[in-house]
Amino acid sequence: MIRRESKNRLKKPFRISSLIIISIILQLNIGCESKKETTYKFKDPKLSINERVTDLIGHMTLSEKVSQMRYDAPAIERLGVPAYNWWNECLHGVARAGEATVFPQAIGMGATWNAPLLFEVGTVISDEARAKHHRFIKEDKRGIYQGLTFWTPNINIFRDPRWGRGQETYGEDPYLTGRMGVNFIKGLQGDDSKYLKVVATAKHFAVHSGPEKSRHEDNYHTSDKDLKETYLPAFEAAIKEANVQSVMCAYNRYRDEACCGSNLLLNDILRKEWGFDGYVVSDCWAINDFWEPNKHELVETPAEASALAVSRGTDLNCGDVYDPNLGDAVLKGLVDEDKVDRALSRLMEARFKLGMFDPEEMVSWSKIPYDVVCSDAHYKLSEKTARESMVLLKNEGKLLPLKKDLKSIAVIGPNANAKQVLLGNYHGTPFNNITPLKAITEKLPNTTVHYAKGSHIAKGWPLLQPIPSSVLRNGENVGLKGEYFDNETWEGEPKLTRSDSIVDFIWVSKKPIEINTSDSFSVRWTGKIVPEESGSYRIGLRASSAGKLYVDDSLRVDFEDDHEPKMKYLDMRLEAGKSYDIKIKYYNYHTDPQAQLLWSKLDEDLLSPALEAVKKSEVVVLCLGLSPDIEGEEMPVVLEGFDKGDRSEISLPQSQLTLLKEVQALGKPTILVLMNGSALAINWADENIPAILEAWYPGEFGGRAIADVLFGDYNPAGRLPVTFYKSVDDLPDFKSYDMTNRTYKYFKGDPLYEFGHGLSYTSFEYSKLEVPDTIKEDENIPVAVQITNTGDMKGDEVVQLYVSHDKKQYKDGPKHSLIGFKRINLEVGETKKVSFTVTPKQYAIINSAGREQKVSGAVQIYVGGKQPDENDDSDTATTKHLNKIITLN
Template sequence: MKKLLGFRGVVIMSIVLQLNSGCMAKREYEYKFQNPELSVEDRAEDLVSQMTLSEKVSQMRYDAPAIDRLGVPAYNWWNECLHGVARAGEATVFPQAIGMGATFNKSLINQIGTVISDEARAKHHRFVNEDKRGIYQGLTFWTPNINIFRDPRWGRGQETYGEDPYLTARMGVNFIKGLQGDDPNHLKVVATAKHFAVHSGPEKSRHEDNYHTSNKDLRETYLPAFEASIKEANVQSVMCAYNRYRDEACCGSNLLLNDILRKEWGFDGYVVSDCWAINDFWEPSKHELVKTPAEASALAVNRGTDLNCGDAFDPNLNEAVLKELIEEEQIDRALSRLMTARFKLGMFDPQETVSWSKIPYSVVGSDKHYQLSEKTARESIVLLKNDNNVLPLKKDISSIAIIGPNANAKQVLLGNYHGTPHNSITPLKAIKEKLPNTKIHYAKGSDIAKGWPLLNKIPSSVLKTGDHPGLKGAYFDNQEWKGNPKMTRIDSVIDFVWMPKKPIDNLTSDDFSIRWTGQLIPKETGRYRIGLRASSAGKLFMNDSLKVEFSDDHEPKMRYFDTVLDKGKAYDIKIEYYNYHTDPQAQLVWAKLDEDLLSPAIEAAKKSEVTILCLGLSPDIEGEEMPVVLDGFDKGDRSKISLPQSQITLMKEIQALGKPVVLVLMNGSALAINWANDHIPAIVESWYPGEFGGKAIADVLFGDYNPGGRLPVTFYKSVEDLPDFKSYDMTNRTYKYFQGDPLFPFGHGLSYTNFSYSNLKIPESVDINKDIKVSVDVTNSGSKNGDEVVQLYFSQKIENNNGPKHSLVGFERINLDPGQKITVAFKITPKQYALIDNEGKEQVIPGPVQIFVGGKQPNLKSENDAKTTQVIARTIKIK
């Protein structure tokens, strides 16, 4: 009997029925790879053997096409879930990764990974059932980013878990385990540890830079988190970095991809290039390692890169084989790794046999998931300073000024690589809801930085089509505005997130386009910034002149132009937008430049008992390789680590009024807030806190939650304290090697209660290469319930060994009621207390060592030494 099956094609499957008590006893498959009873390795090998060279090469690009004759559906390997499923419709948005790092909560991170992969699976199976197999619809996710945040200037540091290799490894391992699941038969999703290796800026030169480190720094700082992700979490994918390391491109590095990753660590998954990184091998003014795309593709695959995010491999690997730059068996090796992953995910098995396919779509944005996002936002908040117990504020206060560019900015909740939230609870919104009887005075106070105003949607009051407010939208069911529109209507504003319903009824694909036309008639003369923010691609015209254009580079973006507009004058507006994936969004935004924002803020503060200043940074100006050039910012990175001057001016003017001020920071990287530290009594760090971030901030400010987060990075006082940004030498970097006095140290965080430590139990001596067991009693000696992050540090008492001052080797986040005592136990392994010598070798040296346990770093010189906790120490001997 023959039966037709398959996706977009026909697979002929021969089924032989042997009746035995009326049951099907045996099924014969046309191809061996179709048999789910065989090992995934055997199935992958068989599938690859059925393909032609061109077909093989086509499957090694991120947007792999279908092979209909074999029943292989199209598959797009590109997906993102850094802090929630991204760019695939509405999803639960958690705090940015740096905020997750600040929780110091391993089990919480595992729960987050589990929730994200639940939503990922639910989305994927819905897409498959709708025959959608495009970008952001698969099960292979390019996260987590476990690079070390070695320098606060790096714009992408927000994507990491901080500056410490041990903290990064623990958070990364738990996140990966949550993502990949615990089913012995099928992976839940594939996680990807990135960017391998020695990669943390600068952004603007990442395509040409060549970094060098000592073997000591390589093994002590840059590799541990990757090693843990492979050996402990069994991560199935690794993404190689853009830069070169020791003269080899990371995506063509024999040292990194072969000697270390596969031979030393036993990695058996696949390696994916960072996006268009292979092009850097040959393009002018980049690495220029080879002359042609064929040579670049052969170099990458020969050295161990299996999948190309980009278009270099196809068709150039065909040419490379013909020119004998690479053997076809190397192609087979790479493709077998890729197909093994797809088999492990159950993509060629009946869905009903894959347990993860049963996750209902109702989990997406469910109350349970929202509660976890809110919990994470709370746990990520760090109380930096609280002189005279200014916080928590009283709820019966009659009036509050909420001032600052981040007080009501939805984008600042999200950070980069974010999903689309259902909720966007800003501090302003949350405080209004918490204090319905309090008079709230709100003012922006300043732009986020000089020359970078916050752009808001252009209101219908200044948009006009004929006699109607708004713009005329013509909606097409294709990407090219072809034929007659399926629908026309007047849209009062251009502020759309089309989820879950598309703008055109019965639209079966994600492809559609819209042309908006009409006029903009401003009510005030002045200089304006006008922008188009979209998830796909578009153009913005004014008076038939093209002002803004961006193409489908796969990431949400915003482009703008500056112009002078006259009051009452009509300006023709045309927007051409097209969509190609599952997260369609479009916004027409603007701001009036050179507007006096300071005066209204001062008036708001004068009318209030207390002022809450919401300052910081924005993912619009710090992040991945941006076109942003402002004072203090450089193409996504930062050239200064202080607050932008516009915000410092605002802060000084408000503080000069002599009324109580609380500073709330929202940012993705450390800030040199020296003036604030000297003059503002209470400072809260909340990072980019996710869709419930404002609620978490309000809960902390008004005492409904006792903050317990800790800094996962050092807050320095000045960029002058830092080495050259391009130097990857760890000398004078991070808490482990920094010789200066930090503004706020790594591991710092205050509480509304106090914690004391006692009964430290450690053996007086330990045999060499044996575990060191440590236990300590922690007591909440204050009057409020609260979380304490118990931190364990280890220090070698050896002079001139150029090692770290001390290293984090354990941590636990615990919750204690007033008067409650808990015993916390740790184990320090020989690998943790071994020294890394200059050759990168681990050595356990007999002699005295020092162990510290407490709620903060030991031996702090900083004036901001957390007074709500303590540290106790013991010297023991390794013999």
């Protein structure tokens, strides 16, 4: 979601056009209504939701209806309708709403291949969400990130590793994505027969996975086969199986229609074909793209855009287009008011289902105590999830697990001690930030740990650290003078004045000053920087809402709110001993205040200290990869290999590759740990580094999970949810949504690491495959297999079930398709039987017309611990694949 609104735009008065004023005058019944709340039928919990919604809307004027269709809906005081902000995030933990348990990024959760675990994660997140919401209500806080309607999960298909937002998804496979998404949604929405726990939102509907920089203008086309086989199944499962209550439409066009104004997607498929009865929310300011220059330009005015979106089925606007333009559109005859009523009915139904108009004591979810937030049980689940997300890509010579009696170890790399890399994007604010360096140091108290960054994350993108107190001055004091105000404009006398040694604040559970019902406050820091060394520096300001950075009275960094912490920076030369005036003006009006003044010396030699650390050590753990600061959603970042949040190359950044080669040349046993949100072409590492662990963005306990795997306290069993390719040259054009030569199903080349790949410290053997020889065309296929742990360490195995069809008969079909998986735990020598039931829908094919077609002749079933190699039935390092051809009568 793009976030363009400034503070002033968000806070501006609710506008009423002259046409709506006329509408209000024509509805003089306002004055005739009783002000006694008890007279309103919608207040009566004994009535059906439909009756209550109809009654409530019947009391509203047109302008009031329109006001409730924007994400920041104002109160209707005369009706006793409180303000409500629909915007909330919880991709891998409640985000931007104070302290929260932070789980691994979604792509890491996808790598667990553990659907029931995702249900547990969703349950924990919704527990924390409910507890937070009811505390906010008690404090009379009803702002952004304080409600119960969450814009997650992202179940788009990660079809191309260049997409910066692929980290938010569960991977490239529709079946895996569907299973993970369904379980996560069920955990979020709860199982109460009357009240929803929270509302989940399946996004972004549909055919949406980059590029980021052109998403507001792109028009994608696919075959009917690709649409129904790849891009829609996860959404269909979310609606039909998980009963997801909300769907977010995407920015792009699909087949010439804007997704938020698509009759095909929102009416024909979503509502008519699938029977969706929830509400549709636009991606943020997506409806502006309908008319703004150099975007979709489907209509000429905001009123026409509003009419088009509502008439096609977009009920809620993340943005401010509907208000007041939708009212104007009704009065101009561009859209019927009954379509406004239809949309508003869906929205109000969700609020009633959440219990927002009933006494709190009637809503079971309101009884969740606040002390569940960041509780030990939740922390344990986050750590468990991080462990299960670890994918061992390579372990040549069984270098891993390492012994704990090492005398010395080198922990090297830009990601070895970087807190942001634990979190990915759309994250909450954790109490814990356990990096690999911290975890390894804790695990080896008797070992000398040598640490060095070794390189920047990429050329031109250094890792910034807080500017230390040793170079900050305010008068005779060390640090900067901080003046704290209980408003957003630095006005009046500060509530608090103090000297802050550094500016490195993430206020989690308590604001720096006492404020009442608002979370708004501002800070002004002033002082001087007196650097100890001359050189070229990057100075950055990271802030949660907005801020300004002045150097020598010149405004050098200025950014307004985009609803999540972000950083801007300037590059300048500083001379040792010279004094530079610094002023920061920061304000916050959300619930996760954060302000950091950071820097890095651009011409610093990082490589030499790293090589010295390696020379002094027995073993090297090299933490490389990417960062959510350079891969993500529509970013301003343009670096070599990166493009506005996406990547133009999929190899490791050159600065890290140089470090990798220099370290390897010293001949020490080296383990490469990757922390990233998307696949990397680590070809040189695969050829030259004996052990490689993929750790993703692993959450607040990620470093501990990494250390547990490295030292054998946990046996890794994660599997890749995406294909790791060898080069961007192996990929089709990024903007092509044709599935030809994409993902494991259709890729024609030789992958570096295949979808489903992942090693273990033990070995497993498959035996006694039970599958019928023949079945009727409409029958289920029962599948059973036995798995034995034949190694010397207990561990998990991910049993994967694939189907393939006769290539001569179905030439355009996939090589094979995942149709089942189960993660099981086996003690040494233990055998377990795993069973699947394959439905006709699962072994059917999608034909060129996009229709499900019965299969004739035969199908082949594969079961094992990895993706089938159809040319090799031999043993692998950990598994043996079994397969059987089944004749269909």
